Amino acid sequence: MSSNPIKLGIVGVGKIVRDQHLPALAKDQDYRLVAAASRHGKVEDIPNFPTIEAMLDAVPELEAVSLCMPPQFRYDAARTALVAKKHVFLEKPPGATVSEVEDLKALAAANGVCLFASWHSRYAPAVEAARAFLRSTKIRSAAIIWKEDVRRWHPNQEWIWAPGGFGVFDPGINALSIATHILPPMFISSAELDFPENRASPVAAHVTFRTSDGLPVTMELDWLQTGPQSWDILAETDRGKMVLSGGGSKLAVDGRVVHEEPEAEYPMLYKRFAEIVRAGTSDVDLAPLQHVADAFMLGKRNVVQAFFD
Ligand code: NAP
Numbered sequence: 179m180s181s182n183p184i185k186l187g188i189v190g191v192g193k194i195v196r197d198q199h200l201p202a203l204a205k206d207q208d209y210r211l212v213a214a215a216s217r218h219g220k221v222e223d224i225p226n227f228p229t230i231e232a233m234l235d236a237v238p239e240l241e242a243v244s245l246c247m248p249p250q251f252r253y254d255a256a257r258t259a260l261v262a263k264k265h266v267f268l269e270k271p272p273g274a275t276v277s278e279v280e281d282l283k284a285l286a287a288a289n290g291v292c293l294f295a296s297w298h299s300r301y302a303p304a305v306e307a308a309r310a311f312l313r314s315t316k317i318r319s320a321a322i323i324w325k326e327d328v329r330r331w332h333p334n335q336e337w338i339w340a341p342g343g344f345g346v347f348d349p350g351i352n353a354l355s356i357a358t359h360i361l362p363p364m365f366i367s368s369a370e371l372d373f374p375e376n377r378a379s380p381v382a383a384h385v386t387f388r389t390s391d392g393l394p395v396t397m398e399l400d401w402l403q404t405g406p407q408s409w410d411i412l413a414e415t416d417r418g419k420m421v422l423s424g425g426g427s428k429l430a431v432d433g434r435v436v437h438e439e440p441e442a443e444y445p446m447l448y449k450r451f452a453e454i455v456r457a458g459t460s461d462v463d464l465a466p467l468q469h470v471a472d473a474f475m476l477g478k479r480n481v482v483q484a485f486f487d
Contacts, residue, residue, distance in 0.1 A: 183210040184265075184455055187240045189230050189255055190247030191219025193335075194269060198298075199244060202444035208452040213237045230255045234262050241265060242292075242455060250342035253278045256293075260285045265292040265455050267447075271351050272296075274342035276464055276471050283462045294451045295462040297355035301446035302426025307437035308411070309360040311429065315415035320361055320395040323410045324353040325403035328381070334487055338379070345379025347470045349409075350399040354466035356426050357395070357411060364389045366469060369477035374485035381485055385473055 186209045188195055200221065203211050214221040215233040227233040234240065242265035245252050249271050256273075259266050260282065272295035273279040279295065286293035299305075326349055328338075337343045344351065357364075364387040371380040381402060387395040409425035418432035429437040454461050 183208055184452060185210050185212045185239050185241045187211075187213040187215060187230075187233050187237065187243045187264075188221065189215045189233070189243055189245050190251075190269075191216035191221055192246065195219070195221075195246045198444040199246060202448050206445065206448050206452075209448065212240060230258055234258070234264070242267065242451075245269060248337040248343060250274045250337060250340065253282070256282050257285060260289050260291060260293070263289050263291050265294075265451075267294045267296060267451050270295075270297050270299075270355065271344065271348070271467050271470070272462070272464070273467070276467055279462065279464055279467065283460060286460050290458075292451075292454045292458065293460040293462055294447075294454055295464070296447045296451070297352075297463070297466060298443040298447055299352035299426055300355045300359050301443045301450075302356070302424075303439040303441055304422060304429035304437040305356055305359060305426045307429050308356075308420065308422045308426070311417075311420060311431065311436070312360050312413060312415070315413075315417040315420075317361070317393055318414040318416070319393065320357070320411065320413040322353045322357055322395070322397040323408050323412070324350055325398065325400040325408040327404050327407065328401040328485075329487060339377045339485075341378050343379050344470060345373075345377070346381055346383055346399045346401040347379075347473065349401070350383065350397070351466045351470055352425065353397065353399075353409070353411065354469050356422070357397075358463070358465040358469070360411070360422075361395060361413075362389045362391070362393065363465075364393070364395050366472045366476055369473045370480055371473065371477040372480045372482040374483060375481050376484040376486075381482065383473060383477070385477075387469075 215227045215230045244267040246269045369385040372382040383399040385397040411422045413420040
């Protein structure tokens with residue numbers, strides 16, 4: 179244990195807390211998990227509270243909180259924590275709207291605490307190598323292909339289909355968090371979003387971006403892909419064809435693997451959060467969220483077959 183671990187509370191105990199946050203924190207000497215707040219979920223061996231307010235009242239020594247509930251329900255909890263002068267780690271996507279996260283950023287600064295808008299896919303092992311490769315090339319075009327099976331990864335999660343749940347952009351924003359880190363700045367020029375007739379969020383999206391230099395970038399998102407899953411970013415360059423696959427875990431150029439290692443995204447996220455807390459800064463990049471907002475703003479809406487779990 180570090181001599182001065184950050185005393186952390188975790189809020190919204192569900193799938194991602196159990197799958198990733200708790201295992202990462204169990205091995206991280208920079209933190210001591212001291213409390214949890216959730217309406218139903220519980221974390222063993224620490225005090226649990228039904229709300230963040232009850233947790234903050236009962237455990238004043240808390241220094242930071244990780245907010246892991248779905249994005250539509252995160253702003254009020256974040257505001258409560260920041261006003262109480264706690265550092266805040268936001269799961270991705272950081273909020274349901276761009277402006278609410280801007281507000282949180284200002285609130286963190288006004289209260290002298292740190293805000294971290296985490297993007298776990300950005301910490302996939304081959305992402306930095308892809309960024310370095312692309313910076314050494316002339317890119318001709320790029321394509322983002324993110325196709326997965328919603329029934330496998332999000333069984334019975336109703337919030338994800340509700341307004342603010344983002345639909346297929348919930349995984350798609352992971353792709354955008356990588357793309358905005360490795361590709362030149364870009365903006366959406368056209369989009370089509372496929373909404374099942376019984377759902378408020380899209381099940382597929384077809385998006386075209388361009389950079390100010392006219393570089394074309396396409397994005398295909400599909401939530402009905404069974405069998406092999408595709409989480410790939412491709413780029414045609416003057417040094418060959420780059421394929422960043424496996425959600426950022428493997429990099430190949432012209433078919434030759436140049437970087438591959440096991441993922442450690444959440445340990446890396448917590449390392450980064452500790453860094454910004456100790457440095458007294460915030461890390462809030464809204465580019466991925468802005469692109470999702472733009473796709474909803476500019477996108478043509480297609481109505482497609484109803485979706486049932
Ligand atoms: P989840 O299990 O459905 O939700 C997490 C917890 O949030 C729930 O167990 C629930 O706990 C609480 N919650 C749900 N609705 C709420 C509401 N209306 N008000 C307050 N709390 C509510 O979702 P998840 O899969 O963990 O995803 C949570 C976040 O993590 C999302 O932003 C998602 O994009 C991100 N994420 C998920 C994954 C993944 O594989 N699932 C991967 C990376 C990131 P209580 O009922 O106990 O309050």
